[in-house]
Each structure stands twice: as structure tokens, then as C-alpha cells.
Amino acid sequence: MNSEDRRPVLIIDKSIARNSLGSEALAKNFHLMESNNDEEGLAMARELRPDVVVCDISDPSRGGLLICQKLKSDAYTGHVSIILLGPIEYRTVGLQAGADGYISVPFDSHVLMLNIENMIRLRDAMRDRAVQEMWVQSELEGISGRFITKLEQMIFENISDPNFGVKEMAFQMGISVSVLYRRLRFLKGITVNEFVKKIRMQRAMKLLEAGIYPVNEVAASIGYEDSKYFSREFRKFFGKTPMEVKHRINAQ
Template identity: 35%
Template structure:
């Protein structure tokens, strides 16, 4: 049990999956050991159904907070050591940044770069950020577009092309949807 838990938590493709260890090992040392191996919760047999439901609710709540944290894009690193999920997202952002102006760069190329299947990438990003891979890429491009707008050195069309959009009017529409303001509002 512990080894499987540790393997899953160290695997970039599965580290986001919550793990509840349900075991007959009931000593405090066993519980601590299970948590050290990466379990999100540790329940001993016979387990209380109500406790299981409360733990599940708390795990779901924790995942929602994690999604909110990751959904808004890259943040300045904290003093804490980055988690496997933090490193994974940093790797994704770096690949998108490296291909920012390439309008052809999308989910298939990102999945190859990581490397994982498109379905694994979908599941992992959806769990971590609440966004699909295409939404994740688009949000990153739009965030970079916002940064360029705030610098005020380029016009909207130039910015749209610089962040990988082939149609400036589409860029403006999705920008408005993402930020609640049009790109021209940021140029004023």
C-alpha cells in the first residue's frame, strides 16, 4: 500500500489524484508512515462511514482551492519547495512560453512536450486547474497579451499575433470574456 501510494504521488501523470489509505494498520506510527508516503487521508478498519464522507468532502474542497490557485496562471515562487504539481505546471508554462507566437502550437504539441497522452494531460489539467488543456493554453496566451497591453508598446493586432492568435478580433473577443474588459480598455 505505502509503495503504491509513493509511486503514484511521485509520478507526474498521477500525482494530482487524491489517495485515501483504508487499512487495518491502526497504530499512530502506521498512520504517520502512510501520510509520509503521500496519502491524503488515512482511515483504519473498521472505518466510520461519516468520517469517510467528511474526509472526501475536505479533499474535494482542498482540490477546489488548488484549482483556484493554479487557474490564474504562473505566480512568483514561494519559499516552500515546489510540489510535483507546481513543477509540472511550470514545465507547461515554459513550453507554452517557448511557442507563444506559434499559432499552430496546441494540445497535441504540449502533450508531446510533457510527455503524456492528450487524455492524461486533459485529466491532470482539469484536476489541477479546472481548465481543459486548450483553455489552459488560451488563458496563458491571454495573460501574456494583457502584460503586453499594459506595457503599451504594441497595438492590439501586434499583440494578438505575438501571443499566438491568427485573428485579432477573435483575440479581442476571448480577451473580453477572460478579463471582463476589452483590450482597448487597457491601452487607455
């Protein structure tokens, strides 16, 4: 394996002999970095951000658990996979400290290698899935954005037509009425009629706030032939009547 293809692995080891880790075998498969000092190991992990950190906790009262906790709580190293090595009786406290894996000693160096490979593979898969999900989400947002924009434009262009309804919208969008309902419910969480009403009422509010249009003209301009019915629907939507809006604007 070429050196540039090897993934970085940091071993922070204070009490396990170098040859017991199978360093030669690990070095053939990974870009191996080692530290015999806790503080140095933490600094290396933060600076180099290896894929995996292997750390000894032969004595849980010493630095191994603290190293694990610090790495997992650090924004720069929280994503790094950590394998702890130690006696079987310390496995629970090791995992509680945030370790991604725990191997009891004495251990087979081949088992350690397989654990490192599996963690790197899992991390790569999670990263690839996250990237794919972001791409899919971006695509969906683009598609949904274009769909909503087209639908809004269509409603604005026909806003004064009282006969322009769901069937006409679905036809111009090139989809069935049922698909239009389902898609809008999925994207906005409301029905087509609620969507149309929201656009019409917001348009009515802007016209009323302009202070130059009588209520009956505003009603007709957004597709309501009956101004009294429009006033009732307007009040349901905004909690105030069109005349109350006009009085407020005129009083300013």
C-alpha cells in the same frame, strides 16, 4: 521490557485502591505515573503528555469528569487518550465528556491493560498514517509542481505559434492527449485549452499594460492571427477590451 521502551501512562486515582488497579502488572509494561490529586494530575498530564491517562469517576459530581474535559480541551493534552473508570451507570456521561474509553467497576486489571495497549497501538497507527500522508502529499505536490512548471514553460516558448495545440503539448510532455487532459483536470480543475488560454491572456494583459504595443502586435505575439477575434476572447476573459486597457494605461 526496558524502562526506556515503556510508554508513559498516568493514573489519576482518588478512590480506587492502588492494588485494585494492578499497578505492579501495569508497571512491568508501561512507565507508570500516579497522582492522587486532581490539580497535580492535570499539571502532570500537561507537562509529561503521557500516551494514556486513566482516571476514576466513581462520583461524577467530583473531579473525574472535569479532568477529562480539561484534558481534551487543552491544546497540549487534547491528543492524549483517556480511559475513565467508574460505575456502569456513569458510562454515558463519561463518554460524553470526551473519554476515549470507559471501563465499569469492578474490573479486571488485564482488561485495563489491553485497553491501554490498544489505544497506544491505535495512536501510533494514526500518527504513522498521518506522517505517510504528509510525505505522499509532499511528493505529489513536488511532482505536480514540476509537471505544471514544465507545461507552462512549453506554452511560453510556443506562445506565438497559432498551430501549437494539445497534440504538440502532449507529444513534448511524453504523454498521450487523454492523459494530458486527465492530469491537468486533476491538478488544476480545467481543460488544456482553458489552461493555455489563461496563460495567453495573462501574457496579453502584461503586454497591453506596458503601453507600447498595438493590439494587433499583442494578438500576434500570443498566437492570434485575427486581432478582432483576439479582442473578443480578451473581453470574455477580462470583461474589458484590449483598447479599454490601453486607454486606461495611457490616461495614467
